[in-house]
Amino acid sequence: MDHAEQKHLEQEIQKESALLKTVIDTVPIRIFWKDLESRYLGANKLFAEDANLQDVDQLIGKNDYDMPWKNEADLYRKMDKDIIDTGIAELNIEEPLTDKEGKHKWVSKFKVPLIDKNGKTFGILGAYMDITHKKENEKNLKLQRDALEHQAYHDTLTGLPNRLLFLDRLNQYIHKAHRNKQKVAVLFIDMDRFKEINDSLGHVFGDEAIKEVAQRIEGQIRETDTIGRFGGDEFIMIFNDISDPIVVVNIVQKIMQSMHDPIMIGGHSIYVTLSIGISIYPEDAETADDLLKNADAAMYRAKEDGRNTYKFYTEDMTQKVFERIALESKLRQSIKDENFMLYFQPQINGKDNRIMGIETLIRWEDGHKNFISPATFIPVAEETGLIIPLGQWILRSGMQQIVKWHADGLYPGRLAINISMLQLQKHDFISILEMLLEETGCQPQWLEIEVTESQIMKNPEQMILILQKINKLGISLSIDDFGTGYSSLSYLKRFPIDTLKIDQSFVKDLSDNEEDKAITKAVIALAESLNLRVIAEGVETEEQKSFLVSNGCINIQGYLYAKPMPADEMEKMLRGSL
Ligand SMILES: Nc1nc2c(ncn2[C@@H]2O[C@@H]3COP(=O)(O)O[C@H]4[C@@H](O)[C@H](n5cnc6c(=O)[nH]c(N)nc65)O[C@@H]4COP(=O)(O)O[C@H]3[C@H]2O)c(=O)[nH]1
Numbered sequence: 001m002d003h004a005e006q007k008h009l010e011q012e013i014q015k016e017s018a019l020l021k022t023v024i025d026t027v028p029i030r031i032f033w034k035d036l037e038s039r040y041l042g043a044n045k046l047f048a049e050d051a052n053l054q055d056v057d058q059l060i061g062k063n064d065y066d067m068p069w070k071n072e073a074d075l076y077r078k079m080d081k082d083i084i085d086t087g088i089a090e091l092n093i094e095e096p097l098t099d100k101e102g103k104h105k106w107v108s109k110f111k112v113p114l115i116d117k118n119g120k121t122f123g124i125l126g127a128y129m130d131i132t133h134k135k136e137n138e139k140n141l142k143l144q145r146d147a148l149e150h151q152a153y154h155d156t157l158t159g160l161p162n163r164l165l166f167l168d169r170l171n172q173y174i175h176k177a178h179r180n181k182q183k184v185a186v187l188f189i190d191m192d193r194f195k196e197i198n199d200s201l202g203h204v205f206g207d208e209a210i211k212e213v214a215q216r217i218e219g220q221i222r223e224t225d226t227i228g229r230f231g232g233d234e235f236i237m238i239f240n241d242i243s244d245p246i247v248v249v250n251i252v253q254k255i256m257q258s259m260h261d262p263i264m265i266g267g268h269s270i271y272v273t274l275s276i277g278i279s280i281y282p283e284d285a286e287t288a289d290d291l292l293k294n295a296d297a298a299m300y301r302a303k304e305d306g307r308n309t310y311k312f313y314t315e316d317m318t319q320k321v322f323e324r325i326a327l328e329s330k331l332r333q334s335i336k337d338e339n340f341m342l343y344f345q346p347q348i349n350g351k352d353n354r355i356m357g358i359e360t361l362i363r364w365e366d367g368h369k370n371f372i373s374p375a376t377f378i379p380v381a382e383e384t385g386l387i388i389p390l391g392q393w394i395l396r397s398g399m400q401q402i403v404k405w406h407a408d409g410l411y412p413g414r415l416a417i418n419i420s421m422l423q424l425q426k427h428d429f430i431s432i433l434e435m436l437l438e439e440t441g442c443q444p445q446w447l448e449i450e451v452t453e454s455q456i457m458k459n460p461e462q463m464i465l466i467l468q469k470i471n472k473l474g475i476s477l478s479i480d481d482f483g484t485g486y487s488s489l490s491y492l493k494r495f496p497i498d499t500l501k502i503d504q505s506f507v508k509d510l511s512d513n514e515e516d517k518a519i520t521k522a523v524i525a526l527a528e529s530l531n532l533r534v535i536a537e538g539v540e541t542e543e544q545k546s547f548l549v550s551n552g553c554i555n556i557q558g559y560l561y562a563k564p565m566p567a568d569e570m571e572k573m574l575r576g577s578l
Contacts, residue, residue: 030107031127032059033114038080039063041123052100068100079111080124087113087121094131106135155229157207158214166228166236170288173226173240174281180241184281185248187237188295189217189255192273192307194233201268208265213272216258221251236292244383245280245312249321252276252310273308275299284313327380330366335389340364342397343564346573347413347535350549350556355574357413357448359537359557360398361564362390382420391423392432399442401567406446410574416448416478421455425462430469437473444474448499451477453485460491471496478535483523492530500527502553504538511543524552 001009024031025045032043040059048056051067064073075095083090089112097105109128113121153165161169170186177184191197191213198206210233217227217235226238239248255274262269277299285291294313302311312318334340340362347357364372381387395417402415423429437444449470456463456479467477478499483506502523506516520536527534536548539558548556562573 029127029129031125033123033125034063034080035123036084036121037063038077038124050097050099068102069098071098072096083111083113083124084121087115089113094135095128097128105130105132107131155231158211158229160214160218160235161226161228163228163230166226166230166238167288169226169228170238170291173238174286174288174291177240177281182240183242183245183283184291185239185242185245186279186281186291186295187235187239187248187252188277188292188299189235189237190275190299190303191233192275192303197270197272201265201270205265205268209263209270209272212263212265213259213274217255220254220258225251236295245278245317245321246324246383248278248280249310249325252278256308256310275302275307276310277302277313278310279313280317283317324380327372327377328384328386331364331377331380331384331386331390334364335386335393338393339367340390340393341566342394342401343566344401344570345557345564346562346570347416347555347557348561350545350554353561355411355413356555357416358570359416359418359450359564360394360401361418362394363564378420382422385422387420387422388426391420392436394418395433396436396440399436399440399447402446403440403442405571405574406443408571410571412446412570412574414446414448414476416450418450418480421451421458424451424466429466430473433470433473433475445476448476448478450480450501452480453482456495457485457488457491460488460495464491464494464496468496483519492526497532499533499535502534502536502548504536504558507536507538507544507548507558508540510547511541517547520548520553521551524548528552 027044028046030044030047030050032047033041035041040062043051043056043059045056048054048059051059051062053059064070064076067073069076072095079090079093082088089110091110093109093111095107095109097107099105107128108131109126111124111126114123114125116122153162154160155162170184173184176182191209194206194209197209210229213233214227214229214235217237221227221237221239224240226240228236230236239251242248255276259272259274262271264270277295277297279285279291279294279298281291284294298311298313302309305311312321341364343361343363344358345361346355347359348354349356362374362378364374364377366372378387381390398415398417402412405412426432436442451463451467456467470477476498477496478501479495479497480501481503482500483503500523502520506520506523509516510520524534526532533555534553535555535557536544536553537557539545539548539556539560541560544558545556545560565573
C-alpha cells in the first residue's frame with residue numbers, strides 16, 4: 001500500500017469512528033461498557049452527563065462506587081458478575097438509580113456480555129432509559145384504583161365496610177366456622193332516638209354523631225371483629241371464632257358503656273344509647289341473610305323492651321346469658337367474702353375398708369340454702385379468670401385442714417385437690433404452692449394434685465415441664481377423669497404422675513356394659529404396666545366395687561362408702577377408722 005492509499009484508509013477509519021461516536025452520542029439512551037472488574041471503559045455523552053462528568057474520558061477506570069448512584073453499586077456489581085460468569089444477557093431490567101442531584105429515579109436497563117472474536121467475554125455493554133415518569137404514572141393509577149375500590153366497599157361517612165364488603169366477610173366467616181365447627185355472632189346495632197337528633201339538630205350534626213358512635217364502637221372491639229354500616233343509624237358487626245355467646249355479651253356491655261359520656265357537637269351534648277340484636281351461627285341461622293334478618297328482629301325486640309339493651313334472637317339464649325351474668329357477679333362477690341366450703345370424700349381400700357386418702361371438693365351455697373354445683377360454677381370461674389383467686393383459696397384451705405388433722409394425730413392419707421389448667425399455666429403457680437406450703441406448714445407428701453386428662457392433653461409438652469416442677473416439690477400427681485380424653489402412651493410415660501383415676505362414666509354402667517368393663521380393665525392394666533396407682537371414682541354399688549377390686553383396682557371412691565361431707569363429719573370418720 002503506497003502512502004496515498006494509507007492516508008486515504010486512515011481518513012476513512014477516522015470518518016467511520018466519528019460517525020459511530022455521533023450515532024452513540026445522538027441515540028436518546030445512555031450507553032456504557034465496562035471491563036471484567038466492572039470498571040468503565042467508555043460511554044456515550046448522555047451517560048457521562050448522568051455521571052456528572054464533563055467528558056467521557058474522565059469516566060475511564062472508574063466504577064459505580066465513584067458515581068452518584070454509589071448506593072446502588074452493590075446491586076449493579078452483582079448483576080455484572082452474574083452476566084460475566086454465565087455469559088447470559090439481562091434484558092428489560094427495572095432498577096433504581098440515584099441521579100447527580102441525589103434524586104431517586106427508575107431506569108429500564110439491559111446488559112449484555114461483550115465477547116471477542118475468540119468467544120471470550122471481556123466486558124459488559126449496557127444501556128438504559130429513564131422510566132421514572134412511567135413508574136410514577138403506574139403508582140398513581142394504582143392509588144386511584146385502590147381509592148375507587150375502597151369507595152366501592154366502604155361507607156363514605158365513617159369509612160367502615162359497607163353492605164357489600166360486610167356480606168362478603170360474613171360469608172367467609174360462615175365458611176370458616178362451618179369447617180372448624182365454630183360459632184359466629186352477628187350484631188345489629190341501632191342508635192336509639194336518632195331521628196330526634198337529626199330532626200332537632202340537622203343532618204350535619206346527625207352525621208357527626210354517627211361518626212363518633214362508630215369510633216367509640218371500634219374502640220371496644222378486637223382486631224378480628226368486623227364492624228360495618230349499612231346506612232342510616234344502623235351498624236352491623238361480626239364476631240367470629242367465639243366459644244360461648246357470653247364472650248359477645250362482654251363486648252356488647254363494653255360498647256354500651258362506651259356511650260355513657262355525652263357526644264359533644266356544636267356546643268350541644270347529646271346522650272346516645274344503643275339497641276342491639278344478636279344472632280348466632282349456626283344455632284339461629286346458617287346463611288348470611290338469615291343471620292342478619294334474625295339479628296335485626298332481635299334488635300327490634302330490644303327496642304320494644306325499652307331500648308338501651310341487647311337481645312339474642314332466641315329468648316332462651318337471652319335468659320341463659322342473663323343467668324350466667326348474674327352467676328358471675330355472685331361468684332365474684334362470694335370470692336371476696338370467702339363464702340365457700342370444702343367438702344371431703346374418703347378414698348377407701350376396697351379390700352380392708354381403710355381410708356387411703358381424701359378428695360376435697362368445693363361447695364358453694366347461694367345464701368338461700370341452695371348449693372350451686374361446682375360443675376356449673378367452676379367453668380364460669382375458669383372463663384372469667386376467677387379460678388385463680390378461688391383456686392388459691394381452695395389450696396390454702398385444703399392445706400390448713402390436712403395440717404390440722406395431722407396435728408390432731410389422725411391419719412387422713414393424701415389429700416387430693418382439683419387444680420384447673422388455668423392455675424397450672426400461671427407463671428407463678430409453683431411459687432404460690434411453695435408459699436402456701438410454708439405458710440400452712442403442710443408437708444408436700446400429704447398432697448396430691450388432680451388434673452383432668454383432657455386439660456393436660458391440650459398442651460402436653462408445656463404440662464410435662466409444669467408437672468415436673470410440682471413433682472420436684474414432693475407433691476403427688478393424679479390424672480382425673482382418665483379414659484375420657486385422648487392420652488397418648490408416649491406422653492403418659494413422660495408425665496411424672498402417680499395415679500390414674502378411672503372416670504365415673506365407665507364405673508356407672510360396669511354391671512351391664514361390656515365396653516365399659518373392657519375400658520376399665522384396660523385402664524387398670526395400663527396403670528399396672530406403667531407402675532401407677534389406680535383409683536375408681538363414682539362407685540355406688542357393691543357389684544361395681546367387687547368388679548374393680550377383683551380386676552386389680554383396690555382404691556375406691558364413691559357414695560358406696562361416703563358422699564362428700566363437711567370437715568367435722570370427715571374428722572369423725574377418720575377417728576372411727578383409727
Ligand atoms: N354420681 C356420683 N357422683 C359422685 C360419687 N362420688 C363422688 N361423686 C362426685 O363426682 C365428682 C368427682 O369430682 P371430679 O370428677 O373431680 O369433678 C369435679 C371437678 O371437676 C369440679 N370441682 C369440684 N371441686 C373442685 C375444686 O375444688 N377445684 C376445681 N378446680 N374443680 C373442682 O367440679 C366437678 C364436680 O364436682 P362435684 O359436684 O363435687 O362432684 C364430684 C363428687 O361429688 C358417686 O358415687 N356417684
